[in-house]
Amino acid sequence: MKFKNVAPLVLTALLVFAPLGFSPAFAASSNRWFHVQVNEGGHDPVEVTVNLPLQLIETALEVLPEDISREVQIELDDAGFTVKELRRLWQEVRQSDDATFVTVKSEDETVEVSKSGDYFLAKTVESRDGGAQVDVKFPLEVVDALFSGSEEELDLAAAIRALADYEGSVVTVHDDETRVRVWVDGKNKIE
């Protein structure tokens, strides 16, 4: 499986999950929280913490304005993929055994996409000193739920419902100045 076929999957997943913590069926459990924490050092340090009940995000996604849904579609179109194609690709990944599907090493970075146990994993490491490392870890059920909608649409609300059964990090990013973590747990604050 070539990287260019899998990268849109990873990009789609990041696109879906990264903004969810900011930009709403039956509700996810009310005691599940979606957290985003950003710590940026350097000359102008910034700390950002977002804690949102998954239920709120799910509800918002159920009634998401069409222009937001269209943005997701546009991103996919730019990557040269339709939801239908991604769904087919995902089915292949789902049915395969644990494996590293893609390893791409370039001068600037190394990208690895794999499936391990119950998770779909993507890892990017920049080659430069202090370069960013991005780790993405999605439960397979969450991606299944994402593709559970109609043929040409991603079901974001279903993905959030599936995320309620998960506990742990979804995305982490760190380099020499910045740390970003996105995770789900049952606590309404970061301890």
Next chain:
Amino acid sequence: MVKAIALSLLVVLVIIAGATVAAGAYVLSAGVGTVQVRTTGPEAVDLYLPVPVGLVDLGLSVASFAVPEEELAQLRHEMEDWPPLLESVTRELARCPDGTLVEVHTRDEKVLIVKDRGRLKIDVDAPDARVRVSLPARSLVRIGRKLDDLVDL
């Protein structure tokens, strides 16, 4: 004759008093939001404003027939699909457990959005200003619903 006039006046006063109490109860039933703004500098401001949320409610109700139709049409066009989202988000905000929803710290500024004992609180601290807003969380639902009704007309 005098007795009849006095009785009529009494009835009118009772009606007016009753209507005033009812209106006050309606306005206050939505709770009271507070806005506090303090700035520094030559034109420093120190403002504390309690806002009965019911007034906002009433205002939005009146807007549907007081605002010119072309302006309402413009508003509907700009808001388009957002009111259902607003209503859903405000409803869930009112229901969700207490907690710190958003916290931002930079070198000079701090922003905090917290749900605490049924109230949504927004605190902003900057070198030249301090803002504190506190609203009953349930009032957001009413406002969200009113906006939805306004756009749906």
